[in-house]
Amino acid sequence: MISKDSSAEATIESELLERLSKQSVLSPIPVIATLSPIAFFASSYVSSSLWITWFALVTTMQLIRLLVLRKLPVMSQYTARQRLRVAAGVSLINGIAHGLSLAFFIYFSDFERAYLSIVLGGFSAIAVVTTAGYRPISLAYILPTLLPLALLWSLFPGSEHEPWVYYALSATIGIFYCPILVVLSGDTFTMFKGSFDSRSRQISLNNQLKTALRTAESASQSKARFLASASHDLRQPIHTLSLFVTSLGMRPLDSKSQTIVGHINEAISILANQLDSLLDVSKLDAGVIDIRPKVINIRHLVERLAKEYEAIAAEKGLAFQYECACDGAVETDELLLERIVRNLLENAIKYTDEGNIKVRLSLKADNYIIQVIDTGRGIPKQDLSKIFEEFYQVDNPERDRTKGLGLGLAIVKRMTSLLEIDLDLESEQGTGTCFTLSLTAANAIPEKATSARKISAPVRSWRDLSVLVIDDEESVRLAMQSILEEMGCTVKLTDSTQHAVQTATLEPVNIVLADFRLRGEDNGIQAIQAIRNIYPDMPALLISGDTDPKRIQDAAKANIELLHKPVKVELLVESMCKQLKLEPELIT
Ligand code: ADP
Helix, strand or coil: CCCHHHHHHHHHHHHHHHHHHHHHCCCHHHHHHHHHHHHHHHCCCCCHHHHHHHHHHHHHHHHHHHHHHHHHHHCCCCCHHHHHHHHHHHHHHHHHHHHHHHHHHHHCCHHHHHHHHHHHHHHHHHHHHHCCCCHHHHHHHHHHHHHHHHHHHHHCCCCCCCHHHHHHHHHHHHHHHHHHHHHHHHHHHHHHHHHHHHHHHHHHHHHHHHHHHHHHHHHHHHHHHHHHHHHHHHHHHHHHHHHHHHHHHCCCCCHHHHHHHHHHHHHHHHHHHHHHHHHHHHHHHHCCCCCCEEEEEHHHHHHHHHHHHHHHHHHCCCEEEEEECCCCEEEEEHHHHHHHHHHHHHHHHHCCCCCEEEEEEEEECCEEEEEEEECCCCCCHHHCCHHHCCCCCCCCCCCCHHHCCCCHHHHHHHHHHHHCCEEEEEEECCCEEEEEEEEEECCCCCCCCCCCCCCCCCCCCHHHCEEEEECCCHHHHHHHHHHHHHHCCEEEEECCHHHHHHHHHHCCCCEEEEECECCCCCEHHHHHHHHHHHCCCCCEEEEECCCCHHHHHHHHHCCCEEEECCCCHHHHHHHHHHHHCCCHHHCC
16 A cells, blocks of 8 residues: 555655756756866867767767656656656766766866866756755765865865865865755755645645535535525415415305415415515525615605504504604615615514514714614524524524524625625623614705606506416416406416417407416516517516526516516505506505
8 A cells, every 4th residue: 555655755756857857958058068168178188089078978968868857757657766766877977977077187277177176066066956955866966076076186286376275175175065065955855845745735725725615606506596496396386375365265255264264374475475585585695686776865764664663563562662863865775775674673573572672763973873672582692693694593493484484684684785784783682682774874865755656557447457377387377367357357368478479469468477487498578578579568577486596687687577476466466556557546
């Protein structure tokens, strides 16, 4: 079995082979150029066959060295250690070839000797650097060059200075310079290994991070996909059920049956609310919530909500106070802000068994502060940061879904950050809770509330309405028919774009209600657009159980209002009235 250490060593050795290969290209020309003056000096003292042979040898060795070092990294049939041994062999032969220049030493003048010494000393230092201090290779060059050089300086001292000068020079090379290079070699190789190790660690950490990031991204995508498809598949039957139960409730029933219908409706409504929360979270996470900021009167909004929730708090026997010391404007998305405040008020009432709820609006510096304060059960310290997480509930170990899903504050958190509203929480267990919203004041006058829509269609009663329903599921078609007929409308049922266009051309209709997903490639947007090609102003609603953000964008692009299944009958009626430009209270 290969141990971890030996495999790490093999990797370092392979890295070194790569480095030697890269650097080998740089040396031949400068080395040959540097050695040529030595051949030139020698030509004055020895026969030409001698100096030419030596010069040919060092030049050939440079080329052999280049070829071998370039080839070694790809010779994977041998271990890295074996290949390094070959490199050391080449270095030794190269060193010996350079060292042979010392045969001319005895003939050289002091100046020529000095040049030779500088060249061999310099090449030895370069050998330490280029081999990253790997001793088998660097010493294979240093020893056959520097040791004989040191010896020659003391054996054949020059005549231009006192002999001790030459002995000192010899000692400097042999006793100081050479050992320093040996020590330096070791240190350099240790540093090389260290830097290689830290680079490897860095690469492995980066890879781990990349893998973790990919896992997190794919987990988040599968969560979004799961939410989207689960909510689609659940919405479809709930939608049908809700329509059937509502239409059942419209029929003459005895009081016991009415009570049961009421209970079923209540359960469906809780379920629908929970699905809405899931849809909200998936929409917020997908970043497809459209913010529509406008300048609004903050006092009007808070006052309106306070009045509404005062009545709800009173039903639970809770006192309700509203304090407002200011009036002014903020620029924000009114609907989203309203949902945030509603959520906090609903929680305050839900989690307060006795005492009171207070809503306070104040102005601090340039910020409007909305506070929702209760004297309820409070939140334990250790849960304060967790309650903003999805599905986190403090006191619901049995996960009783009538107590909510634990998504309210997760939605509040996402919405406040979307609207750039500061959200603060203070709470003490057993004493109460205070949620604080801080909104930047706007230097503008609030927009006036839009005036009531005018009735433009000649429809006065549901009986005047002819509704075209497009849905490929029979149970949904029948449920829609049941509810719409119960309202008094005339209903035409179709299951595809082609069928819908045929029906609408034969007998004009007042409004189209289309399911998004139809059979095959067919879909509700296509169907509505095809009908609008014939009747450009045809009012229409798209009903979808799909929470895919793209669906929402497609519907918005096609200028079609999208309702999510299960659609509450009140919302369906309200949206139909909106599309038909009717006042709901005026229609009978
Ligand atoms: P849900 O109300 O559906 O459980 P939320 O996300 O709205 O989910 O709230 C998460 C948890 O935070 C709740 O289960 C509750 O324990 C706690 N909480 C929220 N608001 C209050 C409050 N005003 N007082 C006490 N506890 C609260």
